[in-house]
Every structure is written in C-alpha cells, then in structure tokens.
Amino acid sequence: MTLARGRELDEDDVRSRANPRGTRPRSKQRPAHDDAETGMVFSVDRGRYGVMIDGAEVTAMKARELGRTSMVIGDRVGVVGDLSGAHDTLARIVRVDERDTVLRRTADDNDPHERVIVANADQLLIVSALADPEPSFGFIDRCLVAALAAGVEPILCLTKSDLASPEPVFERYEALSIPAVVTQRGGPLDEVRSHLTGHITVFVGHSGVGKSTLINALVPTAYRATGVVSAIGKGRHTSSSAVALRLPDDEGWVVDTPGVRSFGLAHVTADDLLWAFPDLEDGAVQCLPGCEHGAGEVGCHLDQWVAEGHSTPARLAAFRQLLVSR
Known part of the structure; x- marks a missing residue:
C-alpha cells in the first residue's frame, strides 16, 4: 500500500487500538451473595421493584447476572446493597427464589404466551357485585379455572347484597364447595378479614363491583382509586398498576390487580x-x-x-x- 506521494507503509505505521474493556477474560463465576437479605416484591414500575424487607420498603433494580429472569409481585427475592429504604437509595436484586404457586393467564384463548400475574399467592378473591352491574358468570368461571389450575384457593366475594340476593350465585357454585362471603355497602367486613388473615390473597374483579372500595376499607392507607358504573352497567377501570398491600398489624397481604378484565386460558388443559x-x-x-x-x-x-x-x-x-x- 502507498500514499499519494508514493511513500510505502509497513506494520510500524499501523496503530493497534487498545481494547477498551481490557484484556482480562470475563469469568463465568458469579458472586454467591450469601449476605443477601430476603424480601417480597410488592410493586413493579419500569424496571424498579419495591421490596418489603423486615418492614422496610426498599427500592431495587435487577442485577445484571440475573439476565432475562422475570420478577412479578409476590416473588421472594434476595437483595443486597442499601437496604435502609431511605429516599433516593437503590439496592440490587441478586436472587429469585423458587415459586410455590404461579397465577397466570393469556391475553386471550388463542394466545400461546402465558403472562404471570402474581407469584406465591395462596388465595384468589373473586369480587362480583350481585347487582349494578349484574354478575358475570363467564368471568367468575374463568377465574375459578385459573385458580384451581394454579393450586390457589378461590373465594367468592359477593358485594352489594343490599340490592339483590346471593342465593342464585350460591346455587350455581354449590357443587364446587367454594368459600363465599357476602358484603353490602357500608356493612361490616369481619368475615372477609377472617379469610385474609395469614394469607397472600389476590383480588380480581370487573370495575364497578366494589373491589377498590373493599381494598380501601381493609387497608386504609391503600388509596386505591374508585369509579362509578356507567349507564350501560359497565365499570371503568380507575386503578392502573398492580400492587401488594400489607394488611394492618401484618396480618397478611392483599394484591390488587387492576386491568385484569379477562382470563385467557389457553394454557389450561x-x-x-x-x-x-x-x-x-x-x-x-x-x-x-x-x-x-x-x-x-x-x-x-x-x-x-x-x-x-x-x-x-x-x-x-x-x-x-x-x-x-x-
């Protein structure tokens, strides 16, 4: 090779670019993180995870070594770094423990891709109004299928009993021996609380059935948005993000799942x-x-x-x- 002026080039004229990452080979070994503290994921927001550790709410991000490992609300995880929960602190999730249960759905019945909703829950509270709006038996049935297939205990919660009798619903599901609680607007919630104590319970229901109102009554600090039922008997979704909320006196967890309007069951045989x-x-x-x-x-x-x-x-x-x- 020659320059325009005729001077020939040799290997001394070629500069070798230094490796910006150094010459040290990458090790496949990863730190054991034996000092990681175990907590539960209670919120997920754009790559940031809220983790409850010994009563402290810690904000964490996923460690690089976890790769594409996914995490959802209810996951038990190992966390290192700043665990104080102070403002602007950020810890790292370095481990995801094996799940006891997985509540999942597909977007529709023809969708092969499963979506995990909540991990490690042991109960699914299916909230349905007895009137205004009328019970959606198709939705209730699908929730029951998803719960039973996941090994999660289903519970029926029938609201607005001051507007209609729960007997037709009881008769429909009598053969399944499913626990059921009945509430009315402004009424006591002692029976509901008795089912929730000591459990991780996922709440699911169409908008307008009183799900968010129920959660706000059970967890006064929840501040879940509530809406009204339209003239055609359809509710509007007013909450936008799923979150796990701890019951007063650490008696258990409730998981609100706004936006879950239907259960695709392509994954259930x-x-x-x-x-x-x-x-x-x-x-x-x-x-x-x-x-x-x-x-x-x-x-x-x-x-x-x-x-x-x-x-x-x-x-x-x-x-x-x-x-x-x-």
Missing part, C-alpha cells in the same frame, strides 16, 4: 383442571386417550363413574361447566 376434582380424577383415567371429558363425548368414562356412585351429577356438571369456560 382438561387434565390441569381435573386434579382439582379428586372425586373425578380416577374415573378420568379410564377414559380413552385424548378425551376432553365433555358431555356425550365418545370414550368418556365419567358418566359411568358417577353412575357407580364415585361422585355426584352436580360435581360432574360443575366440572364440565368450567371446562366449557376455558
């Missing part, structure tokens, strides 16, 4: 739901392979199983009702 019906599970083993256990399906043994007295027609009808809701 008939076998996932069957384990919540142990009285039918052994009978289903005798069905033909690939059986979906629907009414009148060729090769389904469940009707015969019930006829033999191993379960009841009401339980089988309830199971098939939930299957249709998937």
Whole structure:
C-alpha cells in the first residue's frame, strides 16, 4: 500500500487500538451473595421493584447476572446493597427464589404466551357485585379455572347484597364447595378479614363491583382509586398498576390487580383442571386417550363413574361447566 506521494507503509505505521474493556477474560463465576437479605416484591414500575424487607420498603433494580429472569409481585427475592429504604437509595436484586404457586393467564384463548400475574399467592378473591352491574358468570368461571389450575384457593366475594340476593350465585357454585362471603355497602367486613388473615390473597374483579372500595376499607392507607358504573352497567377501570398491600398489624397481604378484565386460558388443559376434582380424577383415567371429558363425548368414562356412585351429577356438571369456560 502507498500514499499519494508514493511513500510505502509497513506494520510500524499501523496503530493497534487498545481494547477498551481490557484484556482480562470475563469469568463465568458469579458472586454467591450469601449476605443477601430476603424480601417480597410488592410493586413493579419500569424496571424498579419495591421490596418489603423486615418492614422496610426498599427500592431495587435487577442485577445484571440475573439476565432475562422475570420478577412479578409476590416473588421472594434476595437483595443486597442499601437496604435502609431511605429516599433516593437503590439496592440490587441478586436472587429469585423458587415459586410455590404461579397465577397466570393469556391475553386471550388463542394466545400461546402465558403472562404471570402474581407469584406465591395462596388465595384468589373473586369480587362480583350481585347487582349494578349484574354478575358475570363467564368471568367468575374463568377465574375459578385459573385458580384451581394454579393450586390457589378461590373465594367468592359477593358485594352489594343490599340490592339483590346471593342465593342464585350460591346455587350455581354449590357443587364446587367454594368459600363465599357476602358484603353490602357500608356493612361490616369481619368475615372477609377472617379469610385474609395469614394469607397472600389476590383480588380480581370487573370495575364497578366494589373491589377498590373493599381494598380501601381493609387497608386504609391503600388509596386505591374508585369509579362509578356507567349507564350501560359497565365499570371503568380507575386503578392502573398492580400492587401488594400489607394488611394492618401484618396480618397478611392483599394484591390488587387492576386491568385484569379477562382470563385467557389457553394454557389450561382438561387434565390441569381435573386434579382439582379428586372425586373425578380416577374415573378420568379410564377414559380413552385424548378425551376432553365433555358431555356425550365418545370414550368418556365419567358418566359411568358417577353412575357407580364415585361422585355426584352436580360435581360432574360443575366440572364440565368450567371446562366449557376455558
């Protein structure tokens, strides 16, 4: 190679660019972080996580070594750094513990991508008004399927009993033996509190059913926004972010899930739901392979199983009702 003036270049004229990252090879070993404190994620906001550690609310970010590991409300995590919770401090999440339960949904029934809503919850409180708006049985059924498939205890919370009787709802779900509580506007909440004590309970419900009002009454410092029901009987979503709220006197947690208007159940199979019906599970083993256990399906043994007295027609009808809701 030559310059325009004819001077030849050799290797002495070429500068080697120094490696800006140095020559030290990257180690695959990561620090053990044995000193990490364990806390629970109670809020998620644009890459910042609120973590409760021994009563202190700590703001943390995910450590680089966690890579694409996802975290949701309810996750138990290991945290290092400044754990004082003071203003403008930032800690690091370096570990995500194994989850006991995972409550998930898909955006719709044709969406193959599951979305984890909450980790480590043990109860799902399905809030439904008895009137204004009318109960949405399709939504309730789907919530029940999601809870039962996740191993989470479902509880029905029927609000506005001063406007309508809860008996039709009780009759519909009697065969499932689901715990239920009934409230009315301005009424006592002792029965609701008794179900929440010592648990992590996810609250879910359409807008206008009184979910946020209920949470504000249970956790006075929650300040969850509430809205009104429109003239067509539809509520407007007024809260925008999910958050875990600690009950007074550390008696448990409630998790508000605004924006969860529906449960897509593409991830739930008939076998996932069957384990919540142990009285039918052994009978289903005798069905033909690939059986979906629907009414009148060729090769389904469940009707015969019930006829033999191993379960009841009401339980089988309830199971098939939930299957249709998937």
